[in-house]
Amino acid sequence: xxxxxxxxxxxxxxxxxxxxxxxxxxxxxxxxxxxxxxxxxxxxxxxxxxxxxxxxxxxxxxxxxxxxxxxxxxxxxxxxxxxxxxxxxxxxxxxxxxxxxxxxxxxxxxxxxxxxxxxxxxxxxxxxxxxxxxxxxxxxxxxxxxxxxxxxxxxxxxxxxxxxxxxxxxxxxxxxxxxxxxxxxxxxxxxxxxxxxxxxxxxxxxxxxxxxxxxxxxxxxxxxxxxxxxxxxxxxxxxxxxxxxxxxxxxxxxxxxxxxxx
Numbered sequence: 251x252x253x254x255x256x257x258x259x260x261x262x263x264x265x266x267x268x269x270x271x272x273x274x275x276x277x278x279x280x281x282x283x284x285x286x287x288x289x290x291x292x293x294x295x296x297x298x299x300x301x302x303x304x305x306x307x308x309x310x311x312x313x314x315x316x317x318x319x320x321x322x323x324x325x326x327x328x329x330x331x332x333x334x335x336x337x338x339x340x341x342x343x344x345x346x347x348x349x350x351x352x353x354x355x356x357x358x359x360x361x362x363x364x365x366x367x368x369x370x371x372x373x374x375x376x377x378x379x380x381x382x383x384x385x386x387x388x389x390x391x392x393x394x395x396x397x398x399x400x401x402x403x404x405x406x407x408x409x410x411x412x413x414x415x416x417x418x419x420x421x422x423x424x425x426x427x428x429x430x431x432x433x434x435x436x437x438x439x440x441x442x443x444x445x446x447x448x449x450x451x452x453x454x455x456x457x458x459x460x461x462x463x464x465x466x467x468x469x470x471x472x473x474x475x476x477x478x479x480x481x482x483x484x485x486x487x488x489x490x491x492x493x494x495x496x497x498x499x500x501x502x503x504x505x506x507x508x509x510x511x512x
Contacts, residue, residue, distance in 0.1 A: 251316040251317065251318060252316065252317055252319070252320045252345060253314055253315070253316050253317075253345070253346050253347065253348050253350060254314065254315055254316075254317055254326065254343055254344070254345060254346070255312065255313070255314045255343070255344050255345075255346040255350060255352065256312070256313050256314070256315075256327070256330065256340055256341075256342065256343045256344075257310055257311070257312055257340075257341045257342040258277075258281075258308065258311050258312075258313060258338060258339065258340050258341065259307075259308055259309050259310070259311070259338070259339045259340075259341060260277050260307065260308050260311065260337055260338045260339070261307055261337040261377075262277075262302060262303075262304070262305050262306045262307045262308070262487070262488075263305060263307075263337070263377045263488070264337060265277055265304065265305075265337070266304045267301060267302055267303050267304045267306070268298050268300075268301050268302045268308075268311065269298070269301045270282070274304075277298075277302075277308075277311075277338060278296050278298060280334065280335055280338060281296045281313065281315075281330075281334065281338070282294055282295060282296050284330065284333055284334055285315060285317070285330075287333075288317075288329060288330075288333075289317060289318050290318075292318050294315050294316070294317065295315065295316075296313050296314075296315045297313060297314050297315065297351065297352045297353060298311060298312070298313050298352055298353065299311060299312040299313070299352045299353055299356055299359070299492075299495040300353060300356070300359070300492075300495075302490075302492055303447070303487050303490075304487060305377075305486075305487035305488045305490075306487045306488075306490045306491070306492070307378070307488075307490065307491045307492070308491065308492040309491055309492065309493050309494075310341075310360075310492060310493050310494040310495055311492050311495070312352045312356075312495040312497075313352050314346065314350060314351065314352040316348075320345070323343050323344060323345070324343075326343045327340050327341075327342065327343040330343065350497075352495075355497050356443070356495055356496070356497060357442065357496050357497055357498040357499075358422070358440065358441065358442055358494075358495075358496040358498070359440070359441065359442075359443065359444060359492070359494070359495050359496070360423075360438065360439070360440040360492075360493040360494040360495075360496075361438070361439050361440075361444065361449045361490060361491065361492055361493060362436055362437065362438050362439075362490075362491045362493050363380070363436070363437040363439075363449055363450070363453045363485065363489045363490050363491070364378065364379040364380070364434060364435070364436050364437075364489045364491070365379060365380050365381075365382050365434065365435040365436075365437070365453070365457070365485075365489055366379040366380065366381045366382070366433065366434055366489075367381075367382050367386060367433055367434065367435060368431075368433030368434070369383070369433075371383070372433075375434070376488070377488050378488060378489070379434060379488065379489045380453075380485050380486040380487075380488055380489035381486075382457055384457075384461050385461060386457065386460040386461060387460055387461075387462065388426070388428065388435075388460060390459050390460050390462070390466045391426055391456050391457075391459055391460040391466075392426060393466045393467075394456060394459050394466045394467070394468075394469055395424045395425065395426060395456070396424070397467070397469035397470055397473075398421050398424040398439075398452065398469060399421055399422070399423075399424055400420065400421065401418060401419070401420040402418065402419070402421075402473050403417050403418050403473065403476055404417050404418070404419050404445055404448055404473070405417045405476035405477075405478070406472045406473055406475060406476055406477055406478055406480055406481045407445065407448045407451045407452055407455070407472075407473075407478075407481055408445040408446055408447070408448055408451070408478065409445075409446045409447035409448075409451065409478070409484060410478065411446060412445060412446035414445060414446070417445055417476075419441055419442060419443050419444065419445065419448075420441055420442045421439060421440070421441040422440045422441055422442075423438060423439065423440035423441075424437075424438070424439055424452075425437070425438045426438075426456075437449075437452075437453055437456070438493075439452065447484055449490055450484045450485040450486075450487065450490060451478075451481055451482065451483075451484050451485075453485040453489070454481070454482035454483040454484055454485040455469070455472070455481045455482030456482070457482065457485070458482035458483070459482075464482065
């Protein structure tokens with residue numbers, strides 16, 4: 251068996267999330283069905299860098315899987331890309347060491363969240379941006395964003411249902427941009443990891459600040475309280491994108507290395 255790492259994209263609109271489920275179409279299941287077929291019936295298990303919820307999209311989700319034999323990288327990528335469903339695309343495939351793990355070796359993730367603030371709302375963005383119809387003072391949001399940087403306990407921004415005990419995370423980037431037309435916001439969050447629905451709760455809280463229903467300087471107190479009830483609502487999933495996953499110090503292997511290992 252040889253281990254492959256792949257970077258994939260998917261439109262989450264018609265998926266019940268990334269992770270395999272008893273009921274509901276998932277990205278993991280679709281990929282496993284295809285890889286098993288490509289492996290002449292040998293069951294193939296796909297491991298992702300993390301779960302994404304129903305409706306959430308990915309531009310840079312990372313997976314790994316073990317395959318019974320080595321195939322040329324572009325041939326493998328092309329086969330996966332052209333035979334997978336139309337809402338999944340495969341950007342890159344590489345060989346990695348057998349110790350590589352898509353989930354456990356992650357050092358940094360980047361997410362973006364898109365908010366449609368146009369009037370009227372765009373029907374063409376309905377699956378790709380969360381709509382917010384209320385007035386916003388964007389300067390209030392910009393003033394609040396730096397308070398999220400650094401290492402904090404993000405219990406207040408974690409949805410119920412999480413089994414993770416350690417809720418301390420480090421955020422390296424928290425920013426907001428506005429498109430040229432002024433009718434769409436893009437929030438960017440880059441950090442060492444994120445809790446269950448954390449990005450969506452952060453965005454819901456920031457929008458509440460922009461609407462004047464929370465003070466611009468309220469984030470430190472919300473963080474310190476470790477109380478989900480003090481943060482804002484959970485933004486809808488269709489605006490969320492997993493953009494990039496990084497593995498510092500992890501490199502692919504070449505064919506000679508693979509041959510030497512056998």
